[in-house]
Structure formats: C-alpha cells, structure tokens
Amino acid sequence: MTTDFIAEEEKLTEVCRGIVHDETQWITGDGYPHSLALCIIDSIFSTGSHYNSVINVVNEYRAYRRAEGGNADYDGTAELLGTFAGSSWFVGK
Numbered sequence: 001m002t003t004d005f006i007a008e009e010e011k012l013t014e015v016c017r018g019i020v021h022d023e024t025q026w027i028t029g030d031g032y033p034h035s036l037a038l039c040i041i042d043s044i045f046s047t048g049s050h051y052n053s054v055i056n057v058v059n060e061y062r063a064y065r066r067a068e069g070g071n072a073d074y075d076g077t078a079e080l081l082g083t084f085a086g087s088s089w090f091v092g093k
Contacts, residue, residue, distance in 0.1 A: 032073065034073055034074050035072060035073050035074055035075050035076075036075070036076045036077055036080075037061070037072060037075035037076060037077065037079055037080035038058055038061070038062075038072060038073070038075065040077070040080060041054075041057055041058055041061055041080070042054055042058060045057050045058075058072075061083070064083065065079070065083070
C-alpha cells in the first residue's frame with residue numbers, strides 16, 4: 001500500500017468512529033480479501049434484488065475456475081477477463 005492510501009484509510013476510519021462511536025456496532029463484511037475478481041463480481045451482481053443471486057454467481061465462478069485448474073479466491077482482473085473468452089459460465093446471470 002502507498003503512504004497516501006494508508007493516510008486516506010486512517011482518515012476514513014476516524015470519520016467512521018466519529019459517526020458510530022461504539023465499534024462493537026460496526027458491521028464487518030467477510031468479503032474477498034485476496035480476490036479482486038470476486039469483489040468485482042459481487043459489486044456488479046449486488047445491484048440486483050436478492051443477494052442470494054450474488055452468492056450463486058460467485059459459487060459458479062469458483063466452480064468454473066476450479067474446473068480450469070484455477071483458484072477464484074486469488075483471482076485478479078486478468079483471470080476474470082480471461083473467463084470471458086470462449087466461456088459460457090456467466091451467460092444468463
């Protein structure tokens with residue numbers, strides 16, 4: 001991480017603490033800390049009406065990558081974009 005990013009992160013954290021003082025009330029998402037690809041999928045499909053749909057798409061992507069010998073939990077944008085070439089895992093999602 002860059003110094004600028006860390007400074008921004010600290011500033012944002014302080015603002016959040018000012019709004020919600022009791023950190024036990026903060027919501028912590030599990031997310032996908034090592035997979036930008038899964039973050040992107042989650043972000044795009046979260047605009048729908050049911051989060052279960054997002055979970056289904058994430059699980060299908062994971063299964064597809066596993067079948068291809070990959071690990072979706074560590075995929076970046078290159079791996080995600082690579083799935084669009086000649087693949088049908090995302091059709092109809």
